[in-house]
Amino acid sequence: MTLQTIKNVDENLDDYVSCDYIVVGAGVSGLTAAQALQSAGKNVCVFEKARGTGGRLGSKRVSFENENQQGGFDLGASAFCAKTELFKNYLGELQALNKVTLVDPVASSYVAEPRNSALTRHMSNSINVNFSEKISRIEFKNDKWFLFCQTQADARQPQASRSDEFVMACCHHLILAMPAEQASALLPAGHVAESWIAHTESDPVFVSCFIFPYGSMSVSDLLSINQFSSDVIANISLEHLKPGRNLTEFPMIKVTSTSGWAKQHLDKHFDDIASYLFQDLNKQFSLNGIATPDYLKQYTHRWLYSQYSNLIKGTKGYLSFSDGIHIVGDYFDVQTDIEGQSIDGVERAFLSAHKLVEHLAEQSQYALSSKVK
Ligand SMILES: Cc1cc2nc3c(=O)[nH]c(=O)nc-3n(C[C@H](O)[C@H](O)[C@H](O)COP(=O)(O)OP(=O)(O)OC[C@H]3O[C@@H](n4cnc5c(N)ncnc54)[C@H](O)[C@@H]3O)c2cc1C
Numbered sequence: 001m002t003l004q005t006i007k008n009v010d011e012n013l014d015d016y017v018s019c020d021y022i023v024v025g026a027g028v029s030g031l032t033a034a035q036a037l038q039s040a041g042k043n044v045c046v047f048e049k050a051r052g053t054g055g056r057l058g059s060k061r062v063s064f065e066n067e068n069q070q071g072g073f074d075l076g077a078s079a080f081c082a083k084t085e086l087f088k089n090y091l092g093e094l095q096a097l098n099k100v101t102l103v104d105p106v107a108s109s110y111v112a113e114p115r116n117s118a119l120t121r122h123m124s125n126s127i128n129v130n131f132s133e134k135i136s137r138i139e140f141k142n143d144k145w146f147l148f149c150q151t152q153a154d155a156r157q158p159q160a161s162r163s164d165e166f167v168m169a170c171c172h173h174l175i176l177a178m179p180a181e182q183a184s185a186l187l188p189a190g191h192v193a194e195s196w197i198a199h200t201e202s203d204p205v206f207v208s209c210f211i212f213p214y215g216s217m218s219v220s221d222l223l224s225i226n227q228f229s230s231d232v233i234a235n236i237s238l239e240h241l242k243p244g245r246n247l248t249e250f251p252m253i254k255v256t257s258t259s260g261w262a263k264q265h266l267d268k269h270f271d272d273i274a275s276y277l278f279q280d281l282n283k284q285f286s287l288n289g290i291a292t293p294d295y296l297k298q299y300t301h302r303w304l305y306s307q308y309s310n311l312i313k314g315t316k317g318y319l320s321f322s323d324g325i326h327i328v329g330d331y332f333d334v335q336t337d338i339e340g341q342s343i344d345g346v347e348r349a350f351l352s353a354h355k356l357v358e359h360l361a362e363q364s365q366y367a368l369s370s371k372v373k
Contacts, residue, residue: 019045022147022171024135024186027055028346029328030177031123032353038127040361040368046127047147047168049134052117053124055178056306057346059115064211064250064297071247073209073239073254074116075301079109080346084336086354087347094122101243113244133168138186145174145324173360175326177353179305180312183327193319193327196312200331202305203259204266208277209239210295212251217293222251227287232280234258250296255281259306270300307345318356326360328352 021037023030026048037044052058056076063070082088091110094100099122100110112119137148149168176183180200187194222238239245239252255277257265265273278295285292308331317334319327330345332352343351361368 018144019043019169019171021045021173021175022047022145022169023175023177024048024147025055025177026050026053026120026124026129026131027177027349028057028120028123029330029349029353030055030175031120031127032350033175033177033328033357034127034129035123036354036357036368037360040357040366042366044127045169046124046129047133047135047149048129048131051131053120053129054117055120056303057116057120059117060209060299060301061115062209062211062297062299065214069247069250071211071240071250071252072115072245073252073299074111074237074242075207075209076303076306077116077346078235078237078239078254078256079103079111079242080116081107081109081344082347083108083338083341083343084347084351087350090350094119097122103243111242111244114246130168135168135186136165138174138188140188140323144170144172146170147174171324173324173326175328175356177328177349180308180329180331181305183329187325191321191325193321193325196315196319197327197331199310200308200312201310202308202331204262204302204304205234205259205306206257206262206265206273206277206300206302207254208274208298208300209252209254210274210278210281211297212253212293212295215249217251217290221290222253225284225288225290228284229287230258230280230284232257232261232276233284236281236284253281262302266302270302273302274298274300311348316355316359317352318359320356320359326356328356 020043023034023046026046030046034044034046058075059072060075061072082091091100099118100112103109103111133149135147136150139146147168148165150165179202180197184194184197233255235256237254239254240248282292311333312331313333315332317332329352330349334348334351
């Protein structure tokens with residue numbers, strides 16, 4: 001699709017570039033929906049505000065040692081579990097393509113290679129994803145949803161000022177695939193979806209990844225950390241030891257804060273956050289008799305919305321309205337036939353999108369492909 005940027009929704013509505021389905025968000029839920037709809041022959045396009053796919057399953061590339069070395073780590077989820085047959089089968093097919101690896105068969109936990117964002121990058125193959133396009137507003141007119149974007153001056157719009165708002169595209173079916181708080185901000189005031197998603201609450205967390213000098217920590221030392229007691233750090237992930245990562249001799253340790261600690265430090269400078277987290281990491285290492293060397297480089301990120309503890313119940317795992325608004329994500333309670341096991345965020349995002357597309361296909365009577373592309 002060629003993007004057309006038009007300032008207002010005016011009389012010539014037929015002039016606008018139109019898709020059957022537009023998805024906002026190129027994370028797991030948005031791309032699962034886009035992939036299934038495109039496989040069913042639908043005309044789909046995706047808008048993503050970031051420069052790449054993944055969202056909360058995203059990864060970060062970093063260079064260090066005078067920029068000579070390039071590595072990467074998973075900024076969001078460190079790994080993802082598959083408990084349902086549907087997700088297991090999906091990941092099984094990707095495993096056969098060497099895109100994901102089963103790292104813990106008991107927990108049925110996977111990582112993608114060479115970074116977790118490779119999963120969504122693979123999902124986005126052959127899908128029309130428009131990156132760096134943040135949808136700022138949506139408007140319903142003449143039976144269609146119009147998507148607006150606030151664009152800075154660029155090659156496409158050299159005359160644009162920062163505050164210029166443009167229509168990006170329009171569609172009959174608009175799928176919002178992003179954290180509930182962000183979907184809520186896009187909905188027109190008073191939309192019925194609001195009452196469903198307004199009360200979800202996700203936890204903020206900070207993530208810092210510390211990169212240490214070549215060979216500075218032995219694998220056996222790192223794997224021996226068995227005492228762990230902290231109100232600051234919720235999780236330590238040895239990013240360089242995951243399968244398929246290169247530069248395995250440069251220890252990359254990712255530390256995720258507790259959400260309680262993050263809530264108290266939301267406005268702190270990221271350098272201070274990294275320094276607090278490093279201090280606490282040192283404490284955990286010394287508890288285990290390991291000396292922590294100074295790091296070469298660190299990267300810190302704040303996730304305002306990470307994971308949801310209170311899920312929306314009483315839906316079929318998504319929201320779908322007759323005006324063409326559909327909402328998917330990891331904040332829906334997706335009913336499964338797995339008893340006594342909770343489903344984690346990535347799998348919930350996948351199942352939510354799947355359930356929505358099944359519903360749309362049934363409603364409009366088209367067939368879905370069961371094959372992973
Ligand atoms: C630190 C951390 C650790 C986690 N650990 C785990 C774990 O161990 N296991 C697990 O299963 N899950 C985990 N999760 C949660 C998991 O990552 C999410 O449940 C899952 O990735 C959600 O996918 P999604 O596609 O629904 O949403 P997202 O991944 O949030 O995707 C939404 C996308 O929409 C885009 N977007 C938002 N607003 C707009 C806009 N206005 N215009 C255009 N684009 C927009 C965003 O940039 C983003 O790419 C973790 C998350 C974090 C942050």
